[in-house]
Amino acid sequence: MYHNPTKAKMRTPSQLSSRWIAMLCLVTILCSLFTLGVAVKEHDFKKCHQSGFCKRNRAYADNAIAQGSSWEAPYKIPSELAEFKDGQFHATILKTIDNQGTTVKLPLTVSFLKSGTARVTVDEQRRIEKDIELRNNSPARKERYNEAEKWAIVGGLTVDTDAKVASEGKAGMRIQYGPNFSFEADIKYEPYSIEFKRDGVSQLKLNDRGLMNMEHWRPKIEKPAPEENEAKEGGEGEKKEEEPVEVAPTEDESTWWEETFGGNTDSKPRGPESVALDITFFGYEHVYGIPEHTGPMSLKETRGGEGNHAEPYRLYNSDVFEYILDSPMTLYGAIPLMQAQRKDSTVGVFWLNAAETWIDITKAKESKNPLSLGSGAKTNTHTHWISEAGLMDVFVFLGPTPHDITKNYGELTGTTAMPQEFSIGYHQCRWNYISDDDVKEVDRKMDRYKIPYDVIWLDIEYTDDRKYFTWDYDMFKDPMSMGQHLDVHGRKLVVIIDPHIKNAGSYPVSDELKSKGLAVKNKEGKDFDGWCWPGSSLWVDCFNPAAIEWWKTLFTYDRFKGTMENTWIWNDMNEPSVFNGPEVTMPKDNIHHEGWEHRDVHNLNGLTFHNATFHALVSRKKGEERRPFILTRSFYAGSQRLGAMWTGDNQASWEYLGAATAMVLNQGISGFPFAGADVGGFFGNPEPDLQSRWFQAGAFYPFFRGHAHIDARRREPFMLSEPHRSIVTAALRLRYALLPAWYTAFYQANQDGSPIVRPMYWTHPSQESGFGIDDQFFVGSTGLLVKPVVEKDKVTQDIFIPDDEVYYDYFTYNKVSTSKGKQVTVQAPLETIPILMRGGHIFPRRDIPRRSAQLMRFDDYTLVVVLGKNGKAEGELYVDDGESFDYEKGQYIHRAFKLDGSVLTSTDAEGRDIKSIKEGDWLKRMNDVAVDKIIVVGAPSSWANKKEVQLESEGQKSTVKLEYFKADSSRGAFAVLGRVGAKIGADWSIDLS
Numbered sequence: 001m002y003h004n005p006t007k008a009k010m011r012t013p014s015q016l017s018s019r020w021i022a023m024l025c026l027v028t029i030l031c032s033l034f035t036l037g038v039a040v041k042e043h044d045f046k047k048c049h050q051s052g053f054c055k056r057n058r059a060y061a062d063n064a065i066a067q068g069s070s071w072e073a074p075y076k077i078p079s080e081l082a083e084f085k086d087g088q089f090h091a092t093i094l095k096t097i098d099n100q101g102t103t104v105k106l107p108l109t110v111s112f113l114k115s116g117t118a119r120v121t122v123d124e125q126r127r128i129e130k131d132i133e134l135r136n137n138s139p140a141r142k143e144r145y146n147e148a149e150k151w152a153i154v155g156g157l158t159v160d161t162d163a164k165v166a167s168e169g170k171a172g173m174r175i176q177y178g179p180n181f182s183f184e185a186d187i188k189y190e191p192y193s194i195e196f197k198r199d200g201v202s203q204l205k206l207n208d209r210g211l212m213n214m215e216h217w218r219p220k221i222e223k224p225a226p227e228e229n230e231a232k233e234g235g236e237g238e239k240k241e242e243e244p245v246e247v248a249p250t251e252d253e254s255t256w257w258e259e260t261f262g263g264n265t266d267s268k269p270r271g272p273e274s275v276a277l278d279i280t281f282f283g284y285e286h287v288y289g290i291p292e293h294t295g296p297m298s299l300k301e302t303r304g305g306e307g308n309h310a311e312p313y314r315l316y317n318s319d320v321f322e323y324i325l326d327s328p329m330t331l332y333g334a335i336p337l338m339q340a341q342r343k344d345s346t347v348g349v350f351w352l353n354a355a356e357t358w359i360d361i362t363k364a365k366e367s368k369n370p371l372s373l374g375s376g377a378k379t380n381t382h383t384h385w386i387s388e389a390g391l392m393d394v395f396v397f398l399g400p401t402p403h404d405i406t407k408n409y410g411e412l413t414g415t416t417a418m419p420q421e422f423s424i425g426y427h428q429c430r431w432n433y434i435s436d437d438d439v440k441e442v443d444r445k446m447d448r449y450k451i452p453y454d455v456i457w458l459d460i461e462y463t464d465d466r467k468y469f470t471w472d473y474d475m476f477k478d479p480m481s482m483g484q485h486l487d488v489h490g491r492k493l494v495v496i497i498d499p500h501i502k503n504a505g506s507y508p509v510s511d512e513l514k515s516k517g518l519a520v521k522n523k524e525g526k527d528f529d530g531w532c533w534p535g536s537s538l539w540v541d542c543f544n545p546a547a548i549e550w551w552k553t554l555f556t557y558d559r560f561k562g563t564m565e566n567t568w569i570w571n572d573m574n575e576p577s578v579f580n581g582p583e584v585t586m587p588k589d590n591i592h593h594e595g596w597e598h599r600d601v602h603n604l605n606g607l608t609f610h611n612a613t614f615h616a617l618v619s620r621k622k623g624e625e626r627r628p629f630i631l632t633r634s635f636y637a638g639s640q641r642l643g644a645m646w647t648g649d650n651q652a653s654w655e656y657l658g659a660a661t662a663m664v665l666n667q668g669i670s671g672f673p674f675a676g677a678d679v680g681g682f683f684g685n686p687e688p689d690l691q692s693r694w695f696q697a698g699a700f701y702p703f704f705r706g707h708a709h710i711d712a713r714r715r716e717p718f719m720l721s722e723p724h725r726s727i728v729t730a731a732l733r734l735r736y737a738l739l740p741a742w743y744t745a746f747y748q749a750n751q752d753g754s755p756i757v758r759p760m761y762w763t764h765p766s767q768e769s770g771f772g773i774d775d776q777f778f779v780g781s782t783g784l785l786v787k788p789v790v791e792k793d794k795v796t797q798d799i800f801i802p803d804d805e806v807y808y809d810y811f812t813y814n815k816v817s818t819s820k821g822k823q824v825t826v827q828a829p830l831e832t833i834p835i836l837m838r839g840g841h842i843f844p845r846r847d848i849p850r851r852s853a854q855l856m857r858f859d860d861y862t863l864v865v866v867l868g869k870n871g872k873a874e875g876e877l878y879v880d881d882g883e884s885f886d887y888e889k890g891q892y893i894h895r896a897f898k899l900d901g902s903v904l905t906s907t908d909a910e911g912r913d914i915k916s917i918k919e920g921d922w923l924k925r926m927n928d929v930a931v932d933k934i935i936v937v938g939a940p941s942s943w944a945n946k947k948e949v950q951l952e953s954e955g956q957k958s959t960v961k962l963e964y965f966k967a968d969s970s971r972g973a974f975a976v977l978g979r980v981g982a983k984i985g986a987d988w989s990i991d992l993s
């Protein structure tokens, strides 16, 4: 029933019908589609009250908060068991579980790391000792899942042995650590809490409201009468007598031992085991992060009230069909990193847990002094983190800048891999290009209309009956000739490979998967069989190193026939999507490598598959060392090391275009900036205006791909008629002209985790009025401030100006007149993207239009210098061969440009002596590449009569022509230096005095 013989990409029967209804709506009005989406999709996924542990912890919180100051949190540290040694605080938290004072031991470690990050880890003694019994003969592991670190963390764990005790006593201990000992952790014993301070000021506190809850293991007491299971309050008396471990009499066991949702029952062999903690951010009104969700980047409150959500933000990677906007519902990926922002201060927490997680957020005015309640009162943000299983493992970052958080988090989970240069160009995708002839024809037409692009994509239909690593040879008669055709202009092919493997005989991939025992197992330990695109399917278990080794063998050019050096990979459906599974994914009691339950590792699943594919591409051919390109839909903290992500199956409507910016920005500040949304919208048919605006916006997504559903009409850019075709072509050419600036921004992301597109709070953490803004951004450090138009028929745009610098329009050089914290209105007719240039920056461009990024590799550069108010400007360029790992051996050019007073210089940004670097082929060829043109915007009037200036480079002097353009009533003055001819890799200076 789930298998769809017509090959429509539908997921479940309810989704199938919803699609047809949706398609009908599309031909009427798009809004009704949206409304319908709300009605149809939400009930396929759990609300908090349908997820036992979420419901229990919310109730726990309600009870604690209702009791107010009389609430006694049951977690205490006996001071005699606490010690501080070599940068780590060790203690045992005792959880009191009954009136007789019975306790459960929860070992606690607080590690102070060299980076200034603190890590708080709580485990359960009995689980460490495996001293528990599993129900239902489960083959699962007995410990709490403690391997999230193995997948997510790559460094930064060195303990700071300089951290020191500032005071200690019966009530607690204070530890000082971090830069100049300016950080402090104030650990209280009864009840247990940890308050973090910076320079003596409270920043955040763990267990501030006493909502910590670690559900300890307990045996199930079988009741004689069946109705007892359901009885909520009844039967306390009898229960008590037989129980070896006492349970509070009022506890409602209905969700402890088994849970059913949508016809699937979770057997929960370990019973209830959730971990929950509240974290308060003092004086912080804005919190960001915890992707992936739709809605504003500044997260909303989740406990109801006008304009708020009524549900917690959920992290449980899912294939959410026709996802809805402005919702705390889960989506395809999860990054449990949250940062809080107040004026001049940023702090953050990283909740390292891979199980289903919910996060409640509430904000409250500080009410110490009722007279100060007005506008001057500080707002505290309360958060409540609730995970189903695993350790409690929290990293605390004390900033003080957004950049510090980014850097510290990047040290832990890694940064964006240097991308293949082609992958930051434009990607042309649809479900599906139907044949190799179709692909070649699209390629030819892009050329005929002079539309640049780098990659064309194949969705699932290229395969023989959805068997990955095969081709439908009726339609793709000669994949190699297709690949070679694309290669002529340096273009690439991306093919989809998903984790579900058709469970069919005489398909070698599934035969091997079974015979080698590398598939995910069900709760009985047998191969788990579920439904996905191919029908009956098995899932490769990439938590297993042997599975990764096997996966690698499938991608060699010998084995994956029809692929060649310019073939790259798209990993979809890796949440994993299982059409007939609970919430369209795997049962939680499935078993992975080494006996971990799927429950424990769910949010990591996508990352492990992405990782396996990454390593498979690295080892495709001996000696071929190139950076892989892999797009993933599902992700976790750390996935940024492996490739790009996109925001999944969006819709062709203005609302989804608008929602994409905040989602892409949120990815960037959460450490995974190589992100984009499907340009044009996946479902439906964008009207030409919408498609044009989407290309303009997409030209500023770090990952820039047009994609469309199989039922959508063809919409390659050349299909548009004028003026839209020219508008889209112009947006694409602008992207290509700015590729050197984009690549430099990727380099910065690779170095320290910086976002590639940067929201206002990140670049201007002092400017409070920018903290809620998520529809405009800076591109890297270029000073380019972009605000895409996302509304129909809109011909002007209001851009927020975050500081007192001077700003110019990118295209006209018109000077913007406004002041810090104000909006400026710019003209934005359909053919115009609102882009401003901030004074004080220099950015590189390549102005000759070409068919693909690869064909531009040895083109000359243009530098755009935008003088700041102080007459200065600076910027950088990073460039390497764009595909190999030779940059790790110094094969790159990294320039710092500076206009200081009246001399413009280019020097090595890292102070290297370029002559000392042994030149490989690429560096040699770069000797012929020059800065051809320099545009100085805001050039002073003292240059007005200048006709030429002196360039000095490598001991040689030469004359460069300068043309000066006076300011007029709206336009700023500018100067153009032509035929500069300064070698891009060499030091040079131009005297403009």
Ligand SMILES: *[C@@H]1O[C@H](CO)[C@@H](O)[C@H](O)[C@H]1NC(C)=O
Pocket (backbone or CB within 6 Å): 150, 151, 152, 545, 548, 549, 611, 612, 615
């Ligand atoms: C990814 O796969 C490689 C290759 O098998 C393996 O060594 C590594 O541990 C895996 N995990 C991560 C996080 O890279």
Ligand SMILES: *[C@@H]1O[C@H](CO)[C@@H](O)[C@H](O)[C@H]1NC(C)=O
Pocket (backbone or CB within 6 Å): 179, 180
């Ligand atoms: C540490 O203190 C020294 C001396 O007061 C100061 O120069 C330095 O900037 C401080 N470093 C940090 C990271 O605060």
